[in-house]
Amino acid sequence: MKSSNLYNPFTKIAGFKSFIIGLTGLLITSYLAFLTGTHFNGLLNIDFAKDADYWVFLTENLSNWLLMSIFMYASGLMLSKSKIRIVDILGTTLLSRIPLVIAPLFRILPVFQSFVFQSWEMYFIIGFYLVSLIWTIILFFNAFKISCNLKNEKLIVSFIVSILLSEICTKLILKIVI
């Protein structure tokens, strides 16, 4: 496997194929999050509590992905000269979220299943989460770049705005829904 496929698989995979793979990943991530009590309250946030049903964990993941896709699509429509397809944005952003499975996956291990606040186990999980978060953001960036065909300042500014707006809206929606 080429290393570039790890941070930019979208030159090879996009559209419906990435949507199916990414959706499978999102369902698995949500299920592992439910089993281990790992909440993704937005992209830039992780919490630990076994306090909810599966649909809550699924809603957390779905809302952040959908909002991110909507803001990226809107940016693409406004700024790109290319004929962009919504299925590319939905699919590639879904695929980009796969690394987020790392933290709940590690929490299945008995040593990480329950831990006290500020313990080494907690810092390990947060470390795994930060690695997966950086990886996910790099994937999001490349997904956005390829799906919307944006470059330079337009790409960087609209990407940061999309991330921030989706983060704010995810938190607002989760407050209302859950």
Place this chain on the structure above:
Amino acid sequence: MNKRLPLKCPSCENLLQVKQLYCENCNTEVTGLYSLPVISRLSTEDQKFILDFVKASGSLKIMAQNMKLSYPTVRNLLDEIINDINNLDTDEE
């Protein structure tokens, strides 16, 4: 050996024009002053892309399958070529 068509003057970097054409069959020579068509001024890769695109009936989906690349990647390549052609047209005007 595939010889590349020179596009720019090695001395002043100006765009070259065609002055002479030659028939290998009957040795006829045509002399005049002709501009190179826009397509010949694109890179070899871009020219190949355009030919493959026409052969694929203008389908980006078929192009993506043939090139083993994703649809948006191929669309972005096409958009870059369109942009290059537009720039060449503007230069010509």
